[in-house]
Amino acid sequence: MPALYEVRPAPGEGLGCFSSAPILAGTLILTEKPLFAVREPRTNAAVIAAFSDLTSNEKDLYLTLHALDPTNANGARVIDIFNSNAWQTGSRTSILPLAARFNHSCIPNASFAWNPRLSRITVHTIVAIPANTQIKLSYELPYQTLDSRREKLSAYGFACSCSACGCDSAASDARRARMVVLNARIRVAARKQIWSAEVPKAALELVRLLKEEGLVGEALGLAYHEAAAGWKRIGRLDFAIRYAKRELDICTLCYGADSPFVDSSREFLGILREERLAKIARKVSVVDALDLAVGEIALDS
């Protein structure tokens, strides 16, 4: 794959990844196999054991990665590097030396994903990125207020200065606080099996807030899914299909067409379409039966 970005110093952020030329939304910019992975819940002993199994070149590569406290040595350094750079990959947590160079933004312009079919991670751009722009991923879930994001990110030893944390923080925080409420409402309804129009409406409000916030990745795809599933449960298959199509578009953008997550959302859309056709066919046969009955009455009279 030609290098679509380069790694170079990002002022105040250590190294970062910068686009070499304009990049279209939905472009695969990195795919990588883990250098090593440990099962969750992990222990420090498991990390040290996995590191010990690396070749000496691999160990050298690992030790070049960012450490929160550069004075740490030996085992403490291995653990520090792991905690500062590892990504969740399915049921495991992995070290990916190339992906480890992406810095964080609460409004990311790229999306990290694990593709179990390829046993590789992927990074796709989720918006069009101009040349010479830093490409950032989100280390945190979006449905969190500024305070809780700050607390989580402090574990990485930095304070985020993206617009959601800086100049636009008041408006952004109000939106994210509302997202927390809406997300909880959707989860509670799913747990208690409460099916009403309130659920897809909450999901659509979530969609609106995510877009206003510039969050056009995975979270938006999930919100579309909740909207589609909500409309399906109350029998509005027309609306369900509309949002399932959008879910599929976002999944393809974030995960790539070869991801099994894309297969799942395509399958969901297929089921909705079949259900709708079956419903229309049932209606048509009722109408046909009525026509026939009316015709027979007319003949009798």
Ligand SMILES: C[S@@+](CC[C@H](N)C(=O)[O-])C[C@H]1O[C@@H](n2cnc3c(N)ncnc32)[C@H](O)[C@@H]1O
């Ligand atoms: C996975 S590494 C990212 C690459 C790292 N900058 C490097 O030089 O290798 C995570 C570390 O990068 C830095 N970092 C990431 N995002 C940042 C941000 N938005 N602002 C400041 N520092 C950031 C923090 O030091 C964090 O612990």
